[in-house]
Amino acid sequence: MGPEVDVAVVGGGPAGLAAAVAAKEAGAASVVILEREECLGGILPQCIHTGFGLARFGEDLTGPEYAERYAGLAAEAGVEVLLGTTVLGLAPGPVLRAVNPSVGLFKVHARGVVLAMGCRERTRVQAGIGGTRPAGVFTAGVAQRYLNIEGCLPGQSAVIVGSGDVGLLLARRLTLCGARVAGVYEQLPYASGLMRNVVQCLHDFGIPLHLSHTVLEVHGRGRVEAVTVAQVTEGRPVPGSETVVPCDSLVVSVGLIPENELTRSAGALMDTATGGPVVDSRYRTTLPGVYACGNVVHVHDLVDHVSAAAAVAGADAARPAAGPAVPIVAGDNVRYVVPQRLVTGTPVRVYCRVVRPQRDVELAVCCGSRVIGRRREAAVRPPELLCLDLPAQSPDELTGPVVVNCHPREVA
Amino acid sequence: MDDLTRAVTRRLRSAGYQDVAVDCRDGVAALAGTLLHWEAVVEAGHIAAETPGVRSVYSELTCPGVDLPKLPAARRRPQSPLCREPWDVVVVGAGVTGCSVARELARYDLRVIVVEAGDDVAGGATRANNGTVHCGLDPLPGSLKAKLNVQGNAMYPGLCAELGVSYRVPGLLGVVRSADELFLLDLVLARAAENRVPGVVALRGAEAVRSLEPTLGGEIAGGFYSPTTGAVSPYGFTLACAEQAAANGVSFLLDTAVTGVAVHAGRVRGVRTERGLLEASWCVNAAGVWADLIAASAGCREFTIHPRLGEMFVFDVRARGHSRTIITPFGLAQDEYTKGGGAGPSACGNHIWGPTAVETWERRLTPTSRTGRAKVVAKFGELLPGADPADIIAAYAGLRAVTYTEDFHIAHARGAGGLVNVAGMQSPGLAAAPAVALEVIRLLGEGGLPLRLRRHYAPRPTPPPRFSELADGELLQALIRTDPAWGRVVCRCEQVTEAEVKAAMQGPLGARSVDAVKRRTRAGMGRCQGGFCGYRVATLLQERFGAVTKAGDGSPWLAGVISHGT
Numbered sequence: 001m002g003p004e005v006d007v008a009v010v011g012g013g014p015a016g017l018a019a020a021v022a023a024k025e026a027g028a029a030s031v032v033i034l035e036r037e038e039c040l041g042g043i044l045p046q047c048i049h050t051g052f053g054l055a056r057f058g059e060d061l062t063g064p065e066y067a068e069r070y071a072g073l074a075a076e077a078g079v080e081v082l083l084g085t086t087v088l089g090l091a092p093g094p095v096l097r098a099v100n101p102s103v104g105l106f107k108v109h110a111r112g113v114v115l116a117m118g119c120r121e122r123t124r125v126q127a128g129i130g131g132t133r134p135a136g137v138f139t140a141g142v143a144q145r146y147l148n149i150e151g152c153l154p155g156q157s158a159v160i161v162g163s164g165d166v167g168l169l170l171a172r173r174l175t176l177c178g179a180r181v182a183g184v185y186e187q188l189p190y191a192s193g194l195m196r197n198v199v200q201c202l203h204d205f206g207i208p209l210h211l212s213h214t215v216l217e218v219h220g221r222g223r224v225e226a227v228t229v230a231q232v233t234e235g236r237p238v239p240g241s242e243t244v245v246p247c248d249s250l251v252v253s254v255g256l257i258p259e260n261e262l263t264r265s266a267g268a269l270m271d272t273a274t275g276g277p278v279v280d281s282r283y284r285t286t287l288p289g290v291y292a293c294g295n296v297v298h299v300h301d302l303v304d305h306v307s308a309a310a311a312v313a314g315a316d317a318a319r320p321a322a323g324p325a326v327p328i329v330a331g332d333n334v335r336y337v338v339p340q341r342l343v344t345g346t347p348v349r350v351y352c353r354v355v356r357p358q359r360d361v362e363l364a365v366c367c368g369s370r371v372i373g374r375r376r377e378a379a380v381r382p383p384e385l386l387c388l389d390l391p392a393q394s395p396d397e398l399t400g401p402v403v404v405n406c407h408p409r410e411v412a
Numbered sequence: 413m414d415d416l417t418r419a420v421t422r423r424l425r426s427a428g429y430q431d432v433a434v435d436c437r438d439g440v441a442a443l444a445g446t447l448l449h450w451e452a453v454v455e456a457g458h459i460a461a462e463t464p465g466v467r468s469v470y471s472e473l474t475c476p477g478v479d480l481p482k483l484p485a486a487r488r489r490p491q492s493p494l495c496r497e498p499w500d501v502v503v504v505g506a507g508v509t510g511c512s513v514a515r516e517l518a519r520y521d522l523r524v525i526v527v528e529a530g531d532d533v534a535g536g537a538t539r540a541n542n543g544t545v546h547c548g549l550d551p552l553p554g555s556l557k558a559k560l561n562v563q564g565n566a567m568y569p570g571l572c573a574e575l576g577v578s579y580r581v582p583g584l585l586g587v588v589r590s591a592d593e594l595f596l597l598d599l600v601l602a603r604a605a606e607n608r609v610p611g612v613v614a615l616r617g618a619e620a621v622r623s624l625e626p627t628l629g630g631e632i633a634g635g636f637y638s639p640t641t642g643a644v645s646p647y648g649f650t651l652a653c654a655e656q657a658a659a660n661g662v663s664f665l666l667d668t669a670v671t672g673v674a675v676h677a678g679r680v681r682g683v684r685t686e687r688g689l690l691e692a693s694w695c696v697n698a699a700g701v702w703a704d705l706i707a708a709s710a711g712c713r714e715f716t717i718h719p720r721l722g723e724m725f726v727f728d729v730r731a732r733g734h735s736r737t738i739i740t741p742f743g744l745a746q747d748e749y750t751k752g753g754g755a756g757p758s759a760c761g762n763h764i765w766g767p768t769a770v771e772t773w774e775r776r777l778t779p780t781s782r783t784g785r786a787k788v789v790a791k792f793g794e795l796l797p798g799a800d801p802a803d804i805i806a807a808y809a810g811l812r813a814v815t816y817t818e819d820f821h822i823a824h825a826r827g828a829g830g831l832v833n834v835a836g837m838q839s840p841g842l843a844a845a846p847a848v849a850l851e852v853i854r855l856l857g858e859g860g861l862p863l864r865l866r867r868h869y870a871p872r873p874t875p876p877p878r879f880s881e882l883a884d885g886e887l888l889q890a891l892i893r894t895d896p897a898w899g900r901v902v903c904r905c906e907q908v909t910e911a912e913v914k915a916a917m918q919g920p921l922g923a924r925s926v927d928a929v930k931r932r933t934r935a936g937m938g939r940c941q942g943g944f945c946g947y948r949v950a951t952l953l954q955e956r957f958g959a960v961t962k963a964g965d966g967s968p969w970l971a972g973v974i975s976h977g978t
Contacts, residue, residue, distance in 0.1 A: 104888070105889055120944065126802070134967060151973055153970060156971045177974045215893070222967035223966065261905075281847075
């Protein structure tokens with residue numbers, strides 16, 4: 001690899017791989033992925049369950065299979081991969097500063113840099129769980145890594161806090177590995193993960209799901225001995241509802257945070273609602289030549305969406321689209337919208353999440369009084385990522401800001 | 413019944429404590445009995461201590477549900493070869509006090525060993541410190557605390573430079589909210605003069621305060637600024653002291669609980685441990701929250717520790733809305749037995765808020781609580797409205813080893829010649845530690861320990877550089893060429909390389925557990941709290957030592973390997 005490339009991708013997970021492949025397909029001569037780990041795929045290699053690739057490949061794949069499929073595409077396309085490589089800084093140019101054991105410190109100048117670092121897990125402290133700090137408290141991703149990659153059992157009897165998908169999958173995996181799962185505790189009145197995972201991972205294995213409950217405290221000196229759980233109303237524990245549940249481990253599955261230290265330190269404009277950078281519909285950040293995609297921009301629920309969005313970023317990094325952009329903002333019962341700016345002249349997929357659960361709704365994208373896209377849903381929940389495809393808009397038609405609303409469906 | 417016993421009894425009775433048995437000898441008030449609850453036990457102890465003429469309080473008071481404390485039960489351990497050697501001085505406890513004492517003892521021609529129950533130095537109250545090196549405004553004038561705090565604070569800059577430990581001096585900003593309380597500033601200045609705290613200035617009016625900290629929120633009437641309040645990594649400093657002691661021949665016996673002090677004919681003969689008897693004529697008891705029980709095992713019943721829990725809350729290093737100085741609200745409504753904590757930058761750059769102060773009989777567990785967090789967030793959040801509690805990445809707690817006199821207890825034990833108790837080391841124990849060490853040496857010399865300076869006093873072995881602090885690209889490049897592990901970043905949040913983790917495991921004082929690696933390298937101290945690096949650190953520990961624990965015996969990292977049946 002020379003010090004100058006067309007497209008440099010930070011992170012070799014599903015987003016980075018899709019961006020790199022798309023960049024090559026769009027005509028970039030030199031594309032390089034800088035990946036911290038010793039293998040490609042990001043979190044996928046430890047996601048040994050199925051459910052990946054239905055949209056992208058029309059097949060039900062496991063995480064490792066999906067990663068392998070994409071790694072193969074990257075190799076075929078001639079994407080260069082630097083493993084064991086940590087990116088330390090991003091400067092205007094854009095220029096990346098990185099380090100690895102074989103080259104040492106080096107810089108990469110690129111016409112386009114694609115940020116695809118993924119996300120990290122929220123911790124017990126961020127979930128407000130107090131008590132002691134013994135061994136046996138794991139975030140779900142760490143526990144999953146131990147089970148599925150290292151072949152180790154993080155605990156013999158576990159309590160899981162949070163009903164996100166990783167937590168649900170882990171309840172099943174722990175059970176299959178011979179551990180006992182005392183229960184899954186979710187502080188919201190509904191599960192955060194996909195319904196299919198609630199059924200297939202909890203119901204099918206007789207693992208209790210305690211909605212409107214959370215873990216307050218961890219007990220134990222050397223190793224976890226028990227946790228205190230309590231009922232929750234309006235985000236507060238109900239006094240007197242505390243019970244102590246014996247266990248030797250606590251698995252914390254309370255959400256993901258986009259990893260944007262690099263993005264932030266480079267000075268990109270951030271969206272407080274998503275935790276990611278503000279991007280346009282070509283996934284350009286506010287920094288010239290710098291793109292962001294995948295969980296760096298907002299937390300996805302399906303990897304297929306990640307790949308699709310990242311491909312847009314990669315293609316644009318290779319061959320930037322022209323055209324003015326207009327803001328697109330969250331309206332009624334919409335928490336956030338990605339992208340935050342619409343580039344005219346190309347079709348756009350808009351992603352959003354709602355504020356509160358709602359039944360019989362219409363998701364509508366409007367510019368003034370003109371509806372440019374709509375979609376009906378029988379029910380929406382905040383954890384679900386909703387998407388809506390918009391046809392290419394001409395700049396003359398988009399006269400003002402675009403708003404995404406989630407309204408009760410009008411009875412015709 | 414002597415006069416003092418009568419006086420203490422009278423005070424206790426008038427406070428409603430009828431059933432406390434009191435026996436005063438040589439100024440030590442011994443209390444016994446059963447009270448209704450723990451708060452009463454603590455209050456009775458304080459009432460006795462405040463009686464004029466009482467030098468210290470030994471309390472066997474208890475309450476329903478609380479047994480009298482005992483040293484932890486000894487585990488069956490193989491004998492240590494160190495138990496076959498003769499020693500001059502055994503130091504019990506490898507916290508900041510014990511290690512500071514060991515470092516000073518290492519200057520002399522003595523055989524010194526430090527014995528510690530935990531798997532690492534600085535693993536008890538020291539690691540739970542917030543790292544503030546107090547200036548010395550808080551202790552009562554004339555107290556041992558006041559004297560040693562101010563002396564110790566003055567020693568820190570030079571000592572840290574000598575030890576290669578980073579030392580910051582953010583200063584302390586006391587903020588007075590209401591104009592009615594501005595008269596307190598005169599008391600602060602008077603206290604500064606009495607305790608000889610240098611450079612303290614009163615800030616009259618909000619402008620003067622805001623010129624130092626422009627983003628402070630709420631109403632401000634004035635304040636004071638004390639420029640010598642510093643910040644140090646309490647474990648970094650303690651490890652450095654221990655390493656210099658070790659470089660000068662001091663031995664360390666870690667992961668070994670002390671079961672008692674052996675006394676014969678009124679003199680120390682040695683220290684009994686789980687791994688055998690360490691024969692010695694001198695013992696420095698720096699056992700923190702256990703110091704009273706260690707002393708009692710030698711027949712010395714002069715003081716009792718009543719632990720006081722303090723919770724700390726650590727912000728992401730990139731969190732915004734914080735202060736440059738260490739900030740503390742200052743007014744009439746102060747918590748009784750804490751300075752009220754502070755909010756300010758640690759030596760590592762993270763902002764730390766706390767500690768709280770909760771009386772407890774529990775000596776082994778250090779939980780944090782929702783109430784503690786809520787209190788701290790409410791208290792400092794008002795002053796620092798730009799700080800977002802969502803940026804809190806870690807919470808931890810420790811136990812202050814408090815005596816009822818609320819002062820340090822540094823003295824020869826009565827009835828056990830050769831035993832020096834260094835007890836009651838609550839705040840400002842960290843700030844005072846270097847001066848405490850000198851005081852202990854003075855006492856040992858006064859007691860007859862021959863103190864002959866060694867011809868050579870080796871400096872602390874130079875610690876390996878830190879990747880995150882190496883601004884010099886060429887030096888780093890050279891390091892990676894010699895050892896590629898310098899190019900392998902293990903902890904992404906704090907940018908710690910595999911080479912640093914491996915180096916942290918080297919030597920007799922090397923890390924043996926995940927927490928010990930964290931304290932030495934910061935791997936796992938960042939915003940993901942070990943989510944990404946925990947398993948890598950555990951793997952490196954396993955490769956070197958086999959079993960992996962979080963913090964020594966009884967804290968296995970994992971539950972085992974997955975068995976697939978047969």
